[in-house]
Amino acid sequence: MERIESFRINHLTLIPGLYVSRRDKCKDVDVTTFDLRITAPNREPVVDVPALHTIEHLGATFLRNSAQKENIVYFGPMGCRTGCYLVMFGKLTSEDVYPLVMEMLDFMIGFEGEIPGAKPEECGNYSEQNLNMAKFYAKKYKDALEKDKSLVYPD
Ligand SMILES: [Zn+2]
Numbered sequence: 001m002e003r004i005e006s007f008r009i010n011h012l013t014l015i016p017g018l019y020v021s022r023r024d025k026c027k028d029v030d031v032t033t034f035d036l037r038i039t040a041p042n043r044e045p046v047v048d049v050p051a052l053h054t055i056e057h058l059g060a061t062f063l064r065n066s067a068q069k070e071n072i073v074y075f076g077p078m079g080c081r082t083g084c085y086l087v088m089f090g091k092l093t094s095e096d097v098y099p100l101v102m103e104m105l106d107f108m109i110g111f112e113g114e115i116p117g118a119k120p121e122e123c124g125n126y127s128e129q130n131l132n133m134a135k136f137y138a139k140k141y142k143d144a145l146e147k148d149k150s151l152v153y154p155d
Contacts, residue, residue, distance in 0.1 A: 019035040020032060068100055098149075
């Protein structure tokens with residue numbers, strides 16, 4: 001089997017950033033997948049599961065209520081737990097979604113109260129959440145993007 005595109009990126013030089021993971025097209029519909037890399041792969045601790053779960057709930061809620069809601073296909077965690085994927089309609093660049101991602105991080109950092117979708121009838125593992133740690137990672141990621149706007153994969 002062929003080695004898929006995202007496995008060809010050298011994860012040893014990858015730093016936290018907002019990268020285009022892939023662009024796909026089916027008929028006339030363009031779809032862009034973004035790699036929201038929160039931690040440096042294989043060099044920093046991965047995001048813990050409850051925090052990543054909360055990031056998923058807050059991020060999906062924010063994005064699906066945002067001005068861009070019609071263009072959101074999917075938002076969710078990477079299996080390696082070093083970040084999240086954001087899938088959107090359109091042939092987009094990291095610059096295009098940078099303001100939206102920053103707004104989403106501000107939403108997470110400032111979030112108070114009941115985590116959306118975290119009731120037993122709404123989620124498959126409703127009690128596994130950690131709002132404080134989700135905020136910690138959102139802040140860490142936002143700081144990284146502000147310090148070094150990494151928008152293209154390193155060579
Ligand atoms: Zn859930």
